Amino acid sequence: MKKIIVLLLLFLVFIIGFLPVRDPDFGWHYRCGEQFLTTGQLCLSNNFSYFLPDYKSFYTGHLYDILLALAYNQGGFQLISIIAAAILALSAYLFLKLVNENNIIGIFGFFITFFLSNNVFYLGLRPQILSYLLFLLVLLILKRQNKKEFFMIPALFIFCTNFHIGFFIGLVPLFFYVLHKRNLSSAVVFLLSLFSTLINPFGILVYKEIFNHALSPLNLMIAEWVRPVFWQMILIICLGLSALIKILVTKPLSLFGLLLVLFFSLLGLLAQRNFPYFYAVFFYIILRDVKFNLNHLHSLAAPLLAGIIIFVAIIGLPKTIESNTSWQTHCDYGAGVSSYPCQAIQKYPQLSGNVFANYEWGGFLIWKKPGIKVFVDGRMPAWKDENDNSPYQVYLEIMQAKNNWNEKLKIIKTDYLLIAGGTFLDLKLQKDPKKYGWVEKYRDNISVIYIKSH
Secondary structure, eight states: OHHHHHHHHHHHHHHHHOOOOOOTTHHHHHHHHHHHHHHSOOOOSOOSBSSSTTOOOOOOOHHHHHHHHHHHHHHHHHHHHHHHHHHHHHHHHHHHHHTOTTOTHHHHHHHHHHHHTHHHHTTOSOHHHHHHHHHHHHHHHHHHTOHHHHTTHHHHHHHHHTTOGGGHHHHHHHHHHHHHHOOHHHHHHHHHHHHHTTOSTTGGGHHHHHHHHHHSOGGGTOGGGSOOOHHHHHHHHHHHHHHHHHHHHSSSOOHHHHHHHHHHHHHHHHOGGGHHHHHHHHHHHHHTTOOOOOHHHHHHHHHHHHHHHHHHHHHHHHHHHHHHHOHHHHHHHTTSSSOOOHHHHHHOTTOOEEEEEOGGGHHHHHHHOTTEEESOOTTOTTOOOTTSOOHHHHHHHHHTTOSSHHHHHHHTTOOEEEEETTSHHHHHHHHOGGGGTEEEEEEOSSEEEEEEOO
């Protein structure tokens, strides 16, 4: 019965995780992957934007880009959603193993984690969920203390470093484990793992990119980087304290658990994108080595899960399939929080050159209009210009028509503006575009196109 419940749980997670592709960064990830598949060259230079064209980013994610391009070429958005659902189901399996698989409370723990961290998961397949999978796998290996598995960790980091820059999160519990064990074998595995992360196209420079992200005010620019709201902060503090109390009253005292809770509680308080890591640590600490006599619930769990699966499948599957197969639906909802300018690029095919567009549309335009270069996209928030400003900050100043916005557009040789209608910049230009050297060429209910006048 317990195996049936676990299988039903994983199937339910798969159904819930079968989400539409709504990652605004899909476009540039796909173009990078397709570039490798057609030319054998990785995306090592800034080939997609005309702002900071010579900027060198040391972002590792090439394996993810290649996987994404292969999946899309073979099965479109539908296959990408299937892969995302499978990764999430695998994460659920590792989560159950981590908190004791035979504990039915672990089922509720994973769903609580999923729904409280929905801002990370709701966009479908993203490299972030692969970093989460790595994190759970490292924690599980450390818990099991199997020597063969333990010495496989360095090889795991070679793979994961080239999937997402968030690989370093997996190094944190490994480092805490070394401090806890203080033996030669754990230190060797950590050092080998650290060395393994250098096996990437940029070598040690990947840590410069991590450092740039850590110092950039991403919480002011990107939604998932914002700090928790008040109730979320209170919840993290209360749960973190309860986990600390459990550690302190359990003998012998676990330095490993203590460091995990302190570090990931702080991480959760810093940004919403860190929620999955915090909740995984919380349930790991609270539920490990704890047995609940809930055998009487097993007979109810199977039919309950089966009923939920049917309900969720009826409600969710058609929506995902429609979004993945209907281009119009993808245009309307594909950016997660906004629509894409599909109608504009279809009805105004002469769009070319350097195009200043909405930040959320950057990846989409890189994908669908390979002949143009955009101003900014999802690769660039942590980059710095010559004034130590983020491209996203410069973008906002232009969109809000501030601080010599038009001069900036002229200096960087902008040919077109493709922006959402009703924005500050659009309202500024709409009354008298010629005054600023622009001419309106196209407008619909989503976007407007201005061309530089000569």
